[in-house]
């Protein structure tokens with residue numbers, strides 16, 4: 229059981245329809261949590277929920293845009309009513325709109341800020357009353373090694389570095405409520421997002437994986453399960469003294 233009193237914790241995972249979010253949803257469900265798989269497209273999120281249920285877990289799906297305050301408020305009300313108070317939140321929804329500065333549109337900048345920063349702000353605010361009421365909460369934000377700088381990603385790296393500051397500040401503010409806040413910063417993970425990157429730069433995906441693997445100390449790119457394992461730890465009952473940290477999960481050291 230994921231809850232201290234035998235009640236399963238309820239986890240909201242955003243961007244859970246595919247990739248890392250789907251991996252995190254599966255893992256938290258295997259850990260004993262009830263998972264609310266939230267994504268833009270409810271039907272895609274339902275596929276994640278169905279997979280969790282088929283594996284013996286408990287899940288529901290929610291269609292919502294994390295950047296839309298009304299949609300986020302409605303989503304958390306629905307989770308609380310149908311599954312119980314959401315006291316675990318994984319802010320995983322993400323997009324890339326890559327381009328070098330001179331070719332990056334204002335819309336590309338604002339969309340990336342909206343999903344990562346505005347989205348994480350809105351979901352954290354919506355979850356907080358439930359966490360305070362429970363005297364327990366775990367927030368895990370998905371940052372990235374791109375926070376350290378990455379050509380073509382001024383918007384994304386700013387958002388992912390911003391999430392690190394957001395994480396540390398919430399950790400300071402919310403510790404008194406039993407809420408820990410941490411970030412996981414993945415390196416290269418094989419998902420639709422990195423496939424899109426390969427397409428953008430005109431490199432065959434397998435070649436990109438080979439090139440990336442050659443630079444990664446453990447000699448391979450990551451899988452959603454690698455990130456899910458780190459999130460699982462940070463979301464666990466026992467991780468209550470770990471807060472405000474940024475855990476790079478990149479197959480080697482990062483600054």
Ligand code: NAP
Pocket residue numbers: 242243244245246247248249266267268269292293294295319320321322323343347370371372373413414415416417418419420421422
């Ligand atoms: P992904 O496969 O593209 O999945 C992201 C999911 O988020 C998609 O289902 C997407 O829906 C959803 N989403 C996008 N905007 C949303 C919104 N406004 N509201 C709700 N859901 C939304 O990406 P991923 O590779 O699994 O990445 C997951 C997270 O890890 C992201 O925050 C990403 O920045 C971060 N990350 C990834 C890597 C990597 O190498 N893959 C590395 C570092 C960090 P649509 O498909 O409909 O847009």
